[in-house]
Amino acid sequence: MSPHPRARPDPAVALLDLYDTALPHVYGYLLARVRDPALAEDLTAETFLAAVAAARAPAAAPPSVPWLIGVARHKLADHWRRAARDHLRVAAATREGPGVEDPWEVCLDALLARDTLARLAPHHQAALTLRYLDGLPVPEVAACLGRTVHATEALLVRARAAFRRTYPEGGQP
Structure with missing residues (x-):
């Protein structure tokens, strides 16, 4: 056959x-x-x-x-x-005003930073991981998340603010 x-x-x-x-x-x-x-x-x-x-x-x-x-x-x-x-019950993070410079050039303890990231809302985790751990440019992050570039930029601003609020002062848990 x-x-x-x-x-x-x-x-x-x-x-x-x-x-x-x-x-x-x-x-x-x-x-x-x-x-x-x-x-x-x-x-x-x-x-x-x-x-x-x-x-x-x-x-x-x-x-x-x-x-x-x-x-x-x-x-x-x-x-x-x-x-x-x-997790829609998670309140939106405080928005920073337009024109606020945020170079995010802070040296972070890697383990503490991962613990902090794990405590963030999932959409903030996704945005920060794709942008800073995977090194994707904002348009690619937007494509992965199914958002516009403008919406992704705003999400990254809120995610960085949430990270800063959650990251322990002085790097201590």
Whole structure:
């Protein structure tokens, strides 16, 4: 019996070859950002499921570790959006007036900064993580969060203000 002439191999099979290599990178990327092993595992599973669907799309890029990290970044942003919707009771942070300079050139203790970030509202966590930990420019942060650039800039102002209010004075818990 010969295969059907129009049948083609499933492009998602390439992910199987990449899985063992990519798994620690994807999981590590997510764990460093959410600091919860169970949540990182769930997001990793969501990442690979989404990657299978994306790999099967017409004209899909060949899977690679950086491509999977990009998928993970989107899954993380989706998670934060869901968490933000679930926490609508969180009051909006005090807005800074227009024209306020905020270079945010402060040297922070990395562990204390991550603890502070974890205490912020999910939408603030998402914005600050994508902008400062992942180093994305504001337009890319806006795309990941499904916001306009102007709305994202305002969110970053509020998120930085919330971070400063939450970060312990003098770097002490």
